[in-house]
Amino acid sequence: xxxxxxxxxxxxxxxxxxxxxxxxxxxxxxxxxxxxxxxxxxxxxxxxxxxxxxxxxxxxxxxxxxxxxxxxxxxxxxxxxxxxxxxxxxxxxxxxxxxxxxxxxxxxxxxxxxxxxxxxxxxxxxxxxxxxxxxxxxxxxxxxxxxxxxxxxxxxxxxxx
Amino acid sequence: xxxxxxxxxxxxxxxxxxxxxxxxxxxxxxxxxxxxxxxxxxxxxxxxxxxxxxxxxxxxxxxxxxxxxxxxxxxxxxxxxxxxxxxxxxxxxxxxxxxxxxxxxxxxxxxxxxxxxxxxxxxxxxxxxxxxxxxxxxxxxxxxxxxxxxxxxxxxxxxxxxxxxxxxxxxxxxxxxxxxxxxxxxxxxxxxxxxxxxxxxxxxxxxxxxxxxxxxxxxxxxxxxxxxxxxxxxxxxxxxxxxxxxxxxxxxxxxxxxxxxxxxxxxxxxxxxxxxxxxxxxxxxxxxxxxxxxxxxxxxxxxxxxxxxxxxxxxxxxxxxxxxxxxxxxxxx
Numbered sequence: 001x002x003x004x005x006x007x008x009x010x011x012x013x014x015x016x017x018x019x020x021x022x023x024x025x026x027x028x029x030x031x032x033x034x035x036x037x038x039x040x041x042x043x044x045x046x047x048x049x050x051x052x053x054x055x056x057x058x059x060x061x062x063x064x065x066x067x068x069x070x071x072x073x074x075x076x077x078x079x080x081x082x083x084x085x086x087x088x089x090x091x092x093x094x095x096x097x098x099x100x101x102x103x104x105x106x107x108x109x110x111x112x113x114x115x116x117x118x119x120x121x122x123x124x125x126x127x128x129x130x131x132x133x134x135x136x137x138x139x140x141x142x143x144x145x146x147x148x149x150x151x152x153x154x155x156x157x158x159x160x161x
Numbered sequence: 162x163x164x165x166x167x168x169x170x171x172x173x174x175x176x177x178x179x180x181x182x183x184x185x186x187x188x189x190x191x192x193x194x195x196x197x198x199x200x201x202x203x204x205x206x207x208x209x210x211x212x213x214x215x216x217x218x219x220x221x222x223x224x225x226x227x228x229x230x231x232x233x234x235x236x237x238x239x240x241x242x243x244x245x246x247x248x249x250x251x252x253x254x255x256x257x258x259x260x261x262x263x264x265x266x267x268x269x270x271x272x273x274x275x276x277x278x279x280x281x282x283x284x285x286x287x288x289x290x291x292x293x294x295x296x297x298x299x300x301x302x303x304x305x306x307x308x309x310x311x312x313x314x315x316x317x318x319x320x321x322x323x324x325x326x327x328x329x330x331x332x333x334x335x336x337x338x339x340x341x342x343x344x345x346x347x348x349x350x351x352x353x354x355x356x357x358x359x360x361x362x363x364x365x366x367x368x369x370x371x372x373x374x375x376x377x378x379x380x381x382x383x384x385x386x387x388x389x390x391x392x393x394x395x396x397x398x399x400x401x402x403x404x405x406x407x408x409x410x411x412x413x414x415x416x417x418x419x420x421x422x423x424x425x426x427x428x429x430x431x432x433x434x435x436x437x438x439x440x441x442x443x444x445x446x447x448x449x450x451x452x453x454x455x456x457x458x459x460x461x462x463x464x465x466x467x468x469x470x471x472x473x474x475x476x477x478x479x480x481x482x483x484x485x486x487x488x489x490x491x492x493x494x
Binding site: 008012015019022031032034035036038039042043044047050051054055110111112 | 281282283284286287289290292293294296297300301304312315316319323326343
């Protein structure tokens with residue numbers, strides 16, 4: 001079931017979702033993660049999505065249902081999932097509700113601690129991930145450069161033909 | 162009492178924070194009209210004409226007349242616009258601008274409360290987080306207006322903001338590494354010996370150029386280039402909604418100036434007793450605002466491809482180099 005037929009609204013909904021996620025991080029004392037979440041995801045990644053959705057246009061896609069009766073089945077299944085989750089959560093007795101949660105060490109979630117974790121404790125993993133991103137970036141540049149040069153070849157060949 | 166954003170630093174009572182929020186709102190909403198009249202008077206001087214001089218003594222009541230005019234205009238939206246988004250977009254820009262002001266320090270902790278909204282440990286990331294939300298205010302405004310000029314302006318604003326945000330962050334990174342902290346209060350405290358404008362002069366220049374681009378001010382006011390795009394993302398706006406965009410631009414100018422003062426000009430440091438600290442900050446901020454207006458009156462608008470190549474081919478490598486050199490120097494010394 002798709003509530004928002006317009007792709008642009010769906011992208012906006014995703015942005016609001018990412019902002020809400022940052023709010024959840026804040027509640028968990030992860031202020032650095034929350035800020036990074038907003039700057040990287042809501043600020044940089046979603047900008048590209050918004051670009052594409054805005055350029056492609058507000059054409060409301062006629063959506064067909066791959067499964068017959070999907071529109072009626074989907075809310076039922078969602079309701080069933082809600083009931084199941086409610087049973088699971090209430091089954092714990094919500095005993096943690098009145099407590100103050102785990103005691104956090106001082107400076108938890110601050111940039112200092114995140115930096116120590118990333119650059120000292122998990123240095124190898126961190127560097128491996130950055131290598132992966134570098135390879136991806138170089139790959140993207142190569143692909144883009146190749147398609148552009150093939151365009152130029154086409155343009156040169158045209159007058160000859 | 163623990164607050165999510167403030168539990169590792171100086172924590173204040175909730176009512177103090179509420180009072181501070183109201184004070185920040187009141188101060189910035191009093192400063193913006195002053196800036197508009199200052200800008201128009203200065204532009205008049207720069208262009209050898211009078212500027213506003215009819216309303217009140219020396220034309221000083223001009224912003225009051227402007228505000229009354231804008232507020233009393235008809236609420237209007239084009240038929241092609243999407244009303245909800247069209248209405249909410251100017252509010253987003255104003256909100257993010259004012260929210261960013263919360264972290265600007267106007268003085269250290271004096272008599273039990275800090276002369277800043279809140280001293281967050283993530284510091285400048287807060288500024289960048291709200292900056293990236295502000296972008297949606299421009300983009301939604303342009304997109305929801307349902308007009309081609311607005312849309313083109315919004316797209317330009319978007320491309321410009323993401324191009325220059327990186328250089329801006331890297332420019333500040335040098336000062337952050339020297340101070341060893343993201344918190345704006347600590348950065349100012351670290352400048353008690355020497356202001357970072359001297360060791361971080363390259364970073365300062367990059368920050369200022371990127372700041373002009375971030376605030377969409379001349380010579381980088383391409384999103385609202387009136388010769389090509391009528392008024393860019395604000396084309397279809399009228400009344401106080403247009404006024405909100407204009408107001409947000411002044412608030413952002415103020416914020417960028419305040420961040421520059423905090424990171425490069427020693428924040429509240431200055432001669433005289435402690436109670437002069439906020440005065441020093443304001444004086445330095447207004448010096449920057451004067452620079453903004455001076456540049457607007459002096460430089461012509463750049464072309465769009467010049468703007469992009471300046472951002473990506475000059476500022477970004479320069480900022481990266483600055484960060485690398487600073488990192489090596491900080492590690493060695």
